[in-house]
Amino acid sequence: EDQVTQSPEALRLQEGESSSLNCSYTVSGLRGLFWYRQDPGKGPEFLFTLYSAGEEKEKERLKATLTKKESFLHITAPKPEDSATYLCAVQARDNYGQNFVFGPGTRLSVLP
Amino acid sequence: EAQVTQNPRYLITVTGKKLTVTCSQNMNHEYMSWYRQDPGLGLRQIYYSMNVEVTDKGDVPEGYKVSRKEKRNFPLILESPSPNQTSLYFCASDPTGEGGTEAFFGQGTRLTVV
Numbered sequence: 656e657d658q659v660t661q662s663p664e665a666l667r668l669q670e671g672e673s674s675s676l677n678c679s680y681t682v683s684g685l686r687g688l689f690w691y692r693q694d695p696g697k698g699p700e701f702l703f704t705l706y707s708a709g710e711e712k713e714k715e716r717l718k719a720t721l722t723k724k725e726s727f728l729h730i731t732a733p734k735p736e737d738s739a740t741y742l743c744a745v746q747a748r749d750n751y752g753q754n755f756v757f758g759p760g761t762r763l764s765v766l767p
Numbered sequence: 768e769a770q771v772t773q774n775p776r777y778l779i780t781v782t783g784k785k786l787t788v789t790c791s792q793n794m795n796h797e798y799m800s801w802y803r804q805d806p807g808l809g810l811r812q813i814y815y816s817m818n819v820e821v822t823d824k825g826d827v828p829e830g831y832k833v834s835r836k837e838k839r840n841f842p843l844i845l846e847s848p849s850p851n852q853t854s855l856y857f858c859a860s861d862p863t864g865e866g867g868t869e870a871f872f873g874q875g876t877r878l879t880v881v
Contacts, residue, residue: 659809689869698771698857698872699810742810755870757802757810 657682657747659758667764668733676728676761678743686746688726689755690719693740702728702741733765769794773858773873780848780880788843788876790858796871798861799841800825801833803854804875810857816841848880 662677680688687706691699703712705721712719716737718729728741740762744755771792780786792799800815802825812825816835830852832844841860845852858873 696875698859698874699870700872701869704869744810755810755812759807759809 657745657756659743659745659756661741661743661758661761663761664759665762665764667766668730670734670765670767671732673729673731673733675730676741676763678726678728678758679724680726680743680745680758681724682745682747682756684748686748688721689744689746690726690728691742691744693742693760699742730763733763735765735767738763738765769871771858771860771871771873773856773876776874776876778876778878780878782849782880783847786845786848786878788845788856788858788878790841790843790873791839792841792858792860792871793839794860794862794871795838796860797838797863799835800859800870801831801841801843802857802859803827804857805854813843813856848878850880852878853880854878 659680668674687704689704690702692702693699703719708723710721716731720727740760742760743758774789797818801813802810804810811827813827813831814825814833816822819835819838822833822835835841856876859870861868861870
């Protein structure tokens with residue numbers, strides 16, 4: 656069974672204090688690993704897709720990396736507006752149609 | 768503007784009273800799906816549709832129905848809601864459902880069944 660876990664469950668950072676969020680996954684053949692951001696009361700918003708181990712993608716203060724068992728979302732010098740829940744999801748090659756399996760998310764708070 | 772629109776945003780209902788949550792997308796996407804989000808459990812897929820008249824069960828389909836008569840619309844039907852269906856619901860679409868592409872999510876419907 657495909658599974659995704661995320662740690663920590665919640666993280667509080669001071670503005671400018673860099674850190675990383677972890678996403679561990681087990682999947683029967685990875686088609687893609689996705690990171691989404693979710694603000695309170697809103698739907699998830701796409702950030703990155705990673706397809707193979709060793710791949711990295713960046714967007715502003717965020718950088719996502721992928722290994723065969725984990726993905727990390729590195730946040731460099733975060734700002735209060737980066738506060739949100741960050742969701743990790745995987746797509747399996749053989750799970751045609753059923754699309755994403757999501758992790759429970761990491762709730763990030765960045766204090767000014 | 769490309770978007771997925773759900774209605775209503777908030778709904779309080781009583782046990783057993785049939786309800787429908789509507790979902791519409793304006794991106795001509797083939798694939799649409801419904802998720803529920805519960806604390807500590809993450810997003811779980813309820814039903815999905817690969818195209819018009821093609822629907823299939825996700826991970827938690829019990830107590831729900833869907834239909835896909837038009838490409839843009841994918842309503843979620845609760846024939847006899849129960850309190851354990853109290854949750855935050857999201858509709859999503861993506862271009863093909865074949866994988867590797869991002870999904871676009873609606874703003875969510877917070878349902879309370881009393």
